[in-house]
Structure formats: structure tokens, C-alpha cells
Amino acid sequence: MDVSTQAIQMKGMEKWYGSYHALRGINLEVSRGERVVVCGPSGSGKSTLIQCINALERHEGGNLTVNGVELNNDIRSVEEIRRETGMVFQHFNLFPHLTVLENCTLAPIWVKRIRRAEAEDIAMHYLKRVKIPEHANKYPGQLSGGQQQRVAIARALCMNPSIMLFDEPTSALDPEMVKEVLDTMASLAGDGMTMVCVTHEMGFARHVADRVVFMDEGQIVEINTPDQFFSRPQHDRTRAFLEKIL
Amino acid sequence: MFKAFWFNRRLRSYALQVLLVGAFLSGCIWLFINAQQNLAARGITAGFQFFGQPARFPISESVIDYTPEDSFGHAFKVGLVNTLFIASIVIVAATVLGLGLALARRSAHPLLKGCASTYIEVARNIPLVVQLLFWYSLVTINLPTAREALTPIPQVFLTLRGLFFPKLELSGEISLLWWAVLASITLVTLAFIVQKRERIVEGKAPPFIRISMIVSGGLLLLAWLVGGVSARWDVPKLEGFNFVGGSALTPEFLSLMVGLVIYSTAFDGEVIRSGIDSVAKGQWEAGEALGLSKGKILQLIVFPQSLRVIIPPMTSQYLSITKNTTLALAVGYPDIAFVVATTINQTGQAVEGILILMTVFLSISLAISIFMNWYNRRISSI
Amino acid sequence: MNSEANFVTLHPMDVRKPPLLRRSVLRDLFSSAGSSVATVLLAAVFLYALPKAINWVFISSVWPGGSGELCRATNGACWAFLWDKLRQILFGIYPPSEQWRPITVTILILVMGLVTLPPRYWRRWLLGLWLSGFVVSIILMRGGAMGLAYVPTTDWGGLPVTLLLAICSLGMGFPCAVALALGRRAEAPAVRYLCITIIEVVRGVPLVSLLFVASILLPLMLPQGMSIDKLLRAGIALTIFSAAYLAEIIRGGLQSLPKGQVEAAKALSLSWAQTILLIILPQAIRSVIPPLTNTAIVLIKNTSLVLIVGLYDLLSSARAALTDPNWPTPYTETYLFIAGIYFVICFGLSRYSNWIEMMLRARNGR
Numbered sequence: 001m002d003v004s005t006q007a008i009q010m011k012g013m014e015k016w017y018g019s020y021h022a023l024r025g026i027n028l029e030v031s032r033g034e035r036v037v038v039c040g041p042s043g044s045g046k047s048t049l050i051q052c053i054n055a056l057e058r059h060e061g062g063n064l065t066v067n068g069v070e071l072n073n074d075i076r077s078v079e080e081i082r083r084e085t086g087m088v089f090q091h092f093n094l095f096p097h098l099t100v101l102e103n104c105t106l107a108p109i110w111v112k113r114i115r116r117a118e119a120e121d122i123a124m125h126y127l128k129r130v131k132i133p134e135h136a137n138k139y140p141g142q143l144s145g146g147q148q149q150r151v152a153i154a155r156a157l158c159m160n161p162s163i164m165l166f167d168e169p170t171s172a173l174d175p176e177m178v179k180e181v182l183d184t185m186a187s188l189a190g191d192g193m194t195m196v197c198v199t200h201e202m203g204f205a206r207h208v209a210d211r212v213v214f215m216d217e218g219q220i221v222e223i224n225t226p227d228q229f230f231s232r233p234q235h236d237r238t239r240a241f242l243e244k245i246l
Numbered sequence: 247m248f249k250a251f252w253f254n255r256r257l258r259s260y261a262l263q264v265l266l267v268g269a270f271l272s273g274c275i276w277l278f279i280n281a282q283q284n285l286a287a288r289g290i291t292a293g294f295q296f297f298g299q300p301a302r303f304p305i306s307e308s309v310i311d312y313t314p315e316d317s318f319g320h321a322f323k324v325g326l327v328n329t330l331f332i333a334s335i336v337i338v339a340a341t342v343l344g345l346g347l348a349l350a351r352r353s354a355h356p357l358l359k360g361c362a363s364t365y366i367e368v369a370r371n372i373p374l375v376v377q378l379l380f381w382y383s384l385v386t387i388n389l390p391t392a393r394e395a396l397t398p399i400p401q402v403f404l405t406l407r408g409l410f411f412p413k414l415e416l417s418g419e420i421s422l423l424w425w426a427v428l429a430s431i432t433l434v435t436l437a438f439i440v441q442k443r444e445r446i447v448e449g450k451a452p453p454f455i456r457i458s459m460i461v462s463g464g465l466l467l468l469a470w471l472v473g474g475v476s477a478r479w480d481v482p483k484l485e486g487f488n489f490v491g492g493s494a495l496t497p498e499f500l501s502l503m504v505g506l507v508i509y510s511t512a513f514d515g516e517v518i519r520s521g522i523d524s525v526a527k528g529q530w531e532a533g534e535a536l537g538l539s540k541g542k543i544l545q546l547i548v549f550p551q552s553l554r555v556i557i558p559p560m561t562s563q564y565l566s567i568t569k570n571t572t573l574a575l576a577v578g579y580p581d582i583a584f585v586v587a588t589t590i591n592q593t594g595q596a597v598e599g600i601l602i603l604m605t606v607f608l609s610i611s612l613a614i615s616i617f618m619n620w621y622n623r624r625i626s627s628i
Numbered sequence: 629m630n631s632e633a634n635f636v637t638l639h640p641m642d643v644r645k646p647p648l649l650r651r652s653v654l655r656d657l658f659s660s661a662g663s664s665v666a667t668v669l670l671a672a673v674f675l676y677a678l679p680k681a682i683n684w685v686f687i688s689s690v691w692p693g694g695s696g697e698l699c700r701a702t703n704g705a706c707w708a709f710l711w712d713k714l715r716q717i718l719f720g721i722y723p724p725s726e727q728w729r730p731i732t733v734t735i736l737i738l739v740m741g742l743v744t745l746p747p748r749y750w751r752r753w754l755l756g757l758w759l760s761g762f763v764v765s766i767i768l769m770r771g772g773a774m775g776l777a778y779v780p781t782t783d784w785g786g787l788p789v790t791l792l793l794a795i796c797s798l799g800m801g802f803p804c805a806v807a808l809a810l811g812r813r814a815e816a817p818a819v820r821y822l823c824i825t826i827i828e829v830v831r832g833v834p835l836v837s838l839l840f841v842a843s844i845l846l847p848l849m850l851p852q853g854m855s856i857d858k859l860l861r862a863g864i865a866l867t868i869f870s871a872a873y874l875a876e877i878i879r880g881g882l883q884s885l886p887k888g889q890v891e892a893a894k895a896l897s898l899s900w901a902q903t904i905l906l907i908i909l910p911q912a913i914r915s916v917i918p919p920l921t922n923t924a925i926v927l928i929k930n931t932s933l934v935l936i937v938g939l940y941d942l943l944s945s946a947r948a949a950l951t952d953p954n955w956p957t958p959y960t961e962t963y964l965f966i967a968g969i970y971f972v973i974c975f976g977l978s979r980y981s982n983w984i985e986m987m988l989r990a991r992n993g994r
Contacts, residue, residue: 054894054895055894056891056894073254073255073256074255079897082896083897085895086896087895091886093888094892095892095911097910097911106896107896107897110898110906152892156896159896259816262819263818264818267818267822277849278849280848280849280850281845281848283851284847284848284849285848355657355667357667367975367978371971371974371975371978372974373943373970375932375935375943376932376943376963376966379943379947380960380963380967383959384960387959387960388960569833569834569835570834572834572837573933575936576935576936583836583837590844596845597848600840600844600845603833603837604841607834607837610832611828611832612832615828
């Protein structure tokens with residue numbers, strides 16, 4: 001495959017936590033503009049997988065390449081990869097001592113050294129995109145869970161990443177707020193953003209994903225298009241998993 | 247090539263660590279070399295040889311015997327025993343009184359609660375040195391002279407030279423007697439434990455306590471007679487301007503003890519009180535619903551649970567009390583810090599002296615840390 | 629409509645006032661046999677002690693303007709001594725002609741302290757204010773510049789020395805404490821063990837021994853010809869002491885910070901230094917403000933220990949004043965006065981700490 005169209009490339013990636021083998025020989029390629037959903041039972045390693053992509057966890061075997069940059073012991077590789085990726089966490093991880101606007105402008109001002117006024121313009125643009133510009137001067141504690149997660153999405157977008165990583169973005173939300181976040185993510189996908197999303201929301205996978213990856217016990221068990229994945233699962237474990245959640 | 251080195255995550259971490267340790271060690275070595283040069287210039291030999299030499303300075307009071315002809319090593323021992331002696335007394339007194347203070351502060355009685363709160367605020371917001379000097383001034387200036395001594399209890403005299411009280415002098419084969427005392431204490435304690443357990447398990451228990459007391463009495467009498475022990479009260483008598491005979495507590499000791507107890511009780515009381523307060527209110531409610539009195543609830547239900555919250559800060563309080571005894575320097579009580587300071591004055595062996603002082607306290611604090619870790623592991627497994 | 633089986637209310641009830649309070653203080657005082665005994669005992673103690681205290685403080689006492697002979701003649705309090713020696717107690721043996729300088733320094737520090745109290749002033753300029761205020765204070769006390777006469781530190785004494793030592797140990801100790809706390813949680817083992825050792829050693833030894841190290845050992849460990857001012861040595865000892873204790877408190881704050889904050893900062897490409905300064909420290913410190921103020925109180929009290937190494941702060945200046953043979957050494961009155969000054973400062977700080985704790989809890993509680 002031509003490297004220039006590959007956003008993420010994992011070859012034989014391994015990870016241990018102590019003696020526990022969390023990721024076993026992961027081989028995955030994500031093309032630019034592709035939307036990939038990763039699902040699987042708890043403990044299957046899907047969060048570990050996505051956290052290895054932007055080096056929040058360090059992989060211990062095999063190769064990982066993001067946008068042509070290989071992730072190794074060189075600190076510069078980590079910095080470059082983190083500039084290209086944006087991450088949205090299960091528990092939002094907004095900075096509680098800063099306002100919504102300050103949350104979004106912090107990284108552009110201090111990392112990209114953009115002027116404050118310009119950073120605020122960018123931030124307001126993305127806050128409008130996630131449909132909460134009126135809360136710009138509030139503190140995270142004053143917003144609902146769904147609003148906080150949308151702020152988190154805007155915050156990640158303000159750094160202009162080419163790849164967005166979502167680590168179970170709706171798992172910590174009350175049911176009535178899940179839809180607003182999923183709609184935001186779907187509109188992002190509609191704009192052509194490369195996305196890797198760990199989620200249990202199968203409706204989202206069916207309608208938005210280009211491919212669905214099923215993981216179990218640290219291994220990738222099955223990868224397929226959503227149609228094929230949900231109607232004709234090929235592995236026993238996939239079938240067992242789908243039976244439990246659908 | 248340097249760039250590859252600098253930006254490599256692991257190599258950078260190693261390099262910085264090596265640099266840090268190197269800087270720290272070279273700093274220490276530089277200080278050490280300077281110290282050697284300066285000491286040599288003053289003709290002072292490093293090392294602990296001076297331990298064997300006679301100390302030649304007086305120590306005004308000590309638990310173990312001491313004369314100025316004794317060695318420096320013995321003087322340090324005396325100081326250490328003095329420190330531990332007063333620390334133990336203060337720790338026990340402050341804990342017991344602290345419990346009473348905690349209960350007073352939690353009571354509904356407005357006068358009691360108000361007095362307790364005021365006492366705590368005053369004792370905690372004034373430096374310990376000021377309090378010690380205050381008590382020392384009271385004891386040495388405002389107490390009467392020997393001729394007009396205060397006599398709160400007959401034969402006990404309170405003057406500005408100290409507190410004098412009768413001493414019990416035993417002669418004869420007293421070692422037998424001490425063994426008998428030890429055996430009696432062990433017997434009676436065992437009897438208490440066993441009888442209580444038997445009563446809870448079986449409902450009724452044979453009168454172990456009574457039996458043990460009779461046996462102990464017999465043991466003591468036997469030891470007394472066999473050893474040919476005779477006792478005599480050595481009563482302090484006024485001769486001239488001072489008292490002679492009996493036992494005495496110096497004003498330095500008295501003021502240090504009173505000051506430390508008053509200061510530490512305030513802190514200990516707050517630790518105990520916050521421990522009792524930390525137990526969920528539902529525990530009190532459950533106990534009352536079962537018909538237990540407030541006292542019994544405290545004793546059987548709340549207090550054992552509060553121990554978990556009390557013991558960690560309490561042990562650091564005990565360490566604090568031990569460290570605070572070094573303020574004996576301000577009132578002149580000869581604790582280990584005083585002995586070290588005097589030794590440094592006399593011999594110039596500053597490094598060795600301060601090293602001893604710090605090692606003593608580090609050992610005590612290490613012992614307390616080990617105990618704390620053991621205790622934490624024990625309760626977290628429950 | 630309303631039968632025995634069901635009920636629906638027809639009219640809303642009026643709001644009424646509660647009955648008058650049946651409790652009273654007297655009932656609490658005599659609620660049980662035990663309390664009654666306690667009340668009687670305490671009342672007896674008060675009735676015995678109070679007239680004696682009033683007599684000593686007000687009636688038999690010698691008021692300002694009196695002399696040593698008058699004090700010797702009476703058994704009441706000798707307030708005249710305090711008035712006569714006030715300058716020496718508060719400012720030590722600082723040259724009387726330059727008295728305005730320590731007075732200015734004391735007022736400056738008190739004003740800076742008052743400005744720091746309201747949380748809405750906690751901005752970056754406050755740090756600048758304290759820094760410049762500290763430098764100005766040192767220059768004012770020391771002189772030798774800007775036309776001020778030079779006054780060596782051996783002549784400094786009293787309240788300014790106490791306040792300057794407290795500010796120095798807190799101000800310089802805090803950055804060291806942050807470094808120690810961060811180092812104690814570092815992944816690199818050399819850094820971690822070095823910080824643990826420093827913290828545990830300093831916390832395990834009495835402050836007296838640290839003062840000994842600074843005032844006796846430090847001159848020995850410096851090369852010939854290099855010397856450090858005696859007051860500065862005590863300041864260094866107090867700084868090391870406060871750094872170790874503050875480090876433990878800050879470490880508690882760091883531990884209570886959710887791990888996700890660091891992850892989010894990393895995902896946003898913030899550097900290690902930016903993460904610490906912008907995300908970790910503001911939150912960690914804010915969460916431990918009550919224990920921090922308590923430690924500040926402890927450190928202010930600890931400045932009184934410099935008495936042991938022969939420096940003149942508020943306490944030892946007072947003791948020096950007591951050696952005047954014209955007066956009958958009124959220890960009790962002097963110590964009460966000193967205790968009063970410390971009490972006002974420390975009690976005030978502890979009330980402030982309670983107020984801050986309540987305010988922060990109200991602001992953060994959701």
C-alpha cells in the first residue's frame with residue numbers, strides 16, 4: 001500500500017502490563033479519511049490499542065506508524081504524532097480551573113504559539129461547530145455531561161489534527177445526552193476526518209463506520225464492513241458478542 | 247549524533263539522572279573537603295575517639311548516674327535516657343488527657359465545651375518556646391522559697407528550687423522483690439484478659455482476678471521476707487535554705503513537663519476528636535436503637551472504629567513530642583540536644599555531635615515509620 | 629367525596645411559625661448529675677481565679693509611666709515595663725534614629741499580608757508584589773544604599789526579624805517544596821529516591837538540629853574566607869524545614885489529581901513543563917489550601933526557635949529587654965505580651981483558613 005494514503009499502520013504490535021499480555025500481534029491499517037470503529041468485550045484491549053496510537057501508552061513490540069512517522073524512542077516522533085492526532089476521552093478530562101474558551105485556546109496558544117485573539121477565533125469556530133458557543137465563558141462544572149464532551153471534541157479540533165481518536169466517548173454519559181455527542185461525531189465524519197472510535201454504540205457503527213474491528217483477549221478477531229459485520233459475522237466469538245449486545 | 251542522543255527518551259532520562267546524582271555527590275564532597283580543611287586548621291581531629299575521654303562538664307539531673315569524670319559516651323547516654331524519659335511521660339500524659347479533652351470538646355455542656363475550645367486555641371496558636379519559658383518563669387520566680395514552701399500534700403514541698411517528695415528506700419535482697427513485682431504484674435494482667443474472655447465465651451468465669459491478686463500478694467510477701475528487705479521513707483527536711491533528702495524534681499524538669507503536656511494535649515485532643523467525629527453518625531444511631539448508653543456506644547462501637555483514623559496522625563504526634571523535647575535547651579533541662587551542644591562547645595567536634603543528634607531522632611522516626619507501615623498493612627487487609 | 633377509604637386535601641394549610649425554643653443554656657448546664665457537678669466545679673474555679681486575675685491585671689498593677697521601684701513594691705502586673713521597653717521588645721537594638729525603617733518594614737509586610745487574603749486577588753501580580761516587597765524590606769533594614777545608613781544584621785531584632793524569617797522560609801521553601809514533591813513522584817528512580825531521602829531526613833530530625841547544622845556546620849563546610857551571614861543561615865535552616873513539610877502537603881494535592889488531566893494535556897501536545905505549570909500545579913495547590921495555611925501557622929511559630937542559636941527575633945529581644953537591672957524582671961507580663969502577639973497572628977490565620985475552606989467547598993460543591 002502506498003504509504004502516503006495510510007493514516008495509521010500497525011504491524012505486529014504487542015503490549016504487556018506486567019505479565020498480562022494486553023495486545024497480541026495487532027495488525028491494522030487505517031487509510032486517510034477512513035472511519036474505523038473498534039468494539040469488543042471489556043478487557044479485550046481496545047482502549048489500550050487506541051492509547052498506543054498517540055503514545056499515551058507505549059507499545060512494546062512491532063511497529064506503529066502514524067502519518068508516515070514511526071513511533072519509537074525518539075522524543076520528536078512522539079511530539080509529531082501528538083500534533084497530528086486529537087483525542088476525546090471517556091471521562092472528558094476537561095480542565096476544571098479554566099473556562100470552556102480557555103480549555104480550547106490553551107494548547108494553540110502554548111504549543112502552536114498562536115496569538116490569543118486568533119486562538120479565540122479558532123475556538124469559537126469549533127464551539128459553534130459543536131453547537132455550544134453560548135457557553136464559552138462558563139466553567140466545565142457548570143455544564144452537563146453531553147455539553148462537556150462536546151467541548152472536549154472542540155478542544156481537540158482546535159489543534160487541527162488529521163486523525164481523531166475517540167476512547168468510549170459516550171460510555172460515561174446519561175442516555176439522553178448520548179445522541180447529541182454521536183450526532184457531533186457523525187457530522188465530523190461527514191467532513192472527511194480520519195476517525196478511530198472505540199465504542200459500544202452499534203447504531204453509530206452501522207451508519208457512520210467504513211469498517212468495524214472486533215477485538216477479544218488482546219487480538220483482532222474480525223474486520224469487516226458494517227453490513228457484512230452485523231449480518232454475516234464470520235467468527236464464533238464475533239457471533240457470541242453480537243448476540244449479547246444486539 | 248548528539249541530537250539522536252538528546253532526543254532519545256530513555257537515554258535522556260538516564261543522562262539527567264546521572265547528572266543529578268553526580269551534581270549532588272560532588273556538592274557533598276566539596277562540603278566534606280572544606281570541612282576537613284577547616285577542622286584541621288583548628289586542630290580538631292575528626293572521628294569518634296573523643297568518646298572515651300572524660301566529659302568534665304556537669305549534668306544537673308539524670309535518670310542514670312553520672313559524674314563529670316565519666317566519658318563523653320556516657321554523657322550522651324545520659325542525655326538520651328533523659329530525652330526518652332521525659333518524652334515517654336509526656337506521651338502517656340498527653341494521650342490520656344487528650345482523650346478527656348476530646349470528650350469535653352464534644353460534650354453538650356456549654357462551659358466545658360467553651361473551656362476546652364479556648365484552651366485548644368490558646369495552646370495551639372502560641373509557640374512552644376514561649377509557653378515553656380512562661381512556665382519556667384512561673385516555676386522559678388513565682389513559687390516561694392524553701393522556707394515558705396507550698397505543701398499541697400503533707401510531706402510534698404513545692405518551692406522555686408523544685409518539687410521535693412519522700413523517697414522509698416529499700417535495703418536487702420531487693421532483686422527478689424523486683425522479680426516478684428514483675429511476676430505479679432504479669433499474673434494480674436493475664437488474669438484480667440483471661441477472665442474477660444471466659445466471661446464473654448462461657449457466660450461465667452472463675453474468679454481469676456481475685457485468685458491472681460491473692461497469689462501476687464503472697465509472692466510479694468514471700469520475696470520480702472526471704473530477701474530480708476526493710477523499707478524506710480526518706481522524707482525531705484528543711485536544712486538551711488534548702489531541702490535535704492527525699493527525691494526532687496527540678497524546676498527545669500517541672501516546667502518542661504508541664505509546658506510540653508499542656509501543649510501536646512491540645513494537639514492530641516484534636517486528633518482524637520477528629521477520629522471520633524469521623525465515625526459515621528449512623529453508628530451512634532444504630533447503637534442507640536439497640537438500647538446502649540452513650541458511654542457504652544463510645545467504648546464498644548465508635549472508639550474502636552475511630553482508632554483507624556486516629557493512629558496514623560497520633561504516631562506522628564508522638565514523633566513531634568519527642569522532637570519537641572529538644573527545646574529543653576531553652577529551659578536548661580539536660581536532654582540529648584543539651585549534651586550535644588555542650589560537647590560541641592567543649593571539644594569542637596561539631597560534625598560528630600550533630601551527626602549523633604540527627605541519628606538518634608532519625609532512628610526513632612524510622613522505628614515509628616516501620617510501625618506505621620505494619621499498622622497500615624494490617625488494617626487494609628481487613 | 630371524602631369517605632373513610634380515601635382522602636384528598638381540600639384546602640392548602642397556612643404556614644405557621646414554630647413554637648418557641650424550649651432549650652436553654654441552663655438546661656444544658658444541669659442536664660444530668662455529671663453536668664451539674666461539672667458546672668459547679670468550673671464555676672467555683674472561675675469565682676476563685678477571676679478576682680485574683682483582675683487584681684493582678686488591673687488593680688494592683690503599675691500602669692505605663694511607673695518605674696522599677698513601684699513595680700518592686702507591688703505584687704500586681706508591671707505594665708510600665710512593657711511600655712518603657714516597647715521599642716526594644718518590638719525592634720531589638722536597631723539604632724533608635726533609624727527606627728522608622730523597621731516600622732515601615734513591619735507595616736509593609738502586614739499590608740501585603742492583608743492584600744493576599746481575599747482569593748480574588750490571587751493573580752500573578754501578587755507574586756511580583758511579595759517579591760518586590762521582600763527585596764524592599766531587606767534593603768530598608770540593611771541600608772548601605774540609596775542614602776540609607778548601613779545597619780548590620782546583628783543589630784536587627786524583634787518583630788521585623790520574625791516576619792522576615794517567616795516570609796523567607798515560606799517564600800523560598802514553597803518552590804523547593806514543589807520541586808521535591810514533583811521529584812518524589814517522578815518515574816526516574818535516582819530523582820525519586822533522592823527526594824524521598826531529603827524529605828524523610830528533614831522531617832525526622834528536630835528543627836533545633838537543623839538550626840545547629842546551619843549555624844555551626846555550615847561555616848565549617850565553606851572554604852576559608854567565604855562566610856554566610858548568621859541571620860541568613862537561620863533562614864536557610866527554616867527554609868529547608870518548611871520545604872520538606874510543604875512538599876508532603878503538595879504531594880497529597882498531586883495525588884488527588886485525576887490521571888485523566890495529565891492524559892488530556894499529553895493528547896493536546898503540551899510539553900512536560902507546560903503541563904505542570906498550567907494544568908497540574910494550579911489544581912493541586914488549590915485543593916490543599918487549608919493544610920497549607922496550617923503549615924504556614926506552624927512555620928511562623930517555629931521562627932521563635934532561633935532563640936537557641938542566639939539570634940534576635942521577637943522572643944529573644946524581649947528576653948534581652950528583661951535583663952535591665954532597673955526593673956524587677958517581669959517575666960510573666962512580658963511572655964504574656966509576646967504570646968498575645970503570636971496568638972493574634974496565628975489565630976487570625978487559622979480563622980482565615982477555616983473561612984477559605986468553607987468558601988472553596990461552597991464554590992466547588994455541586
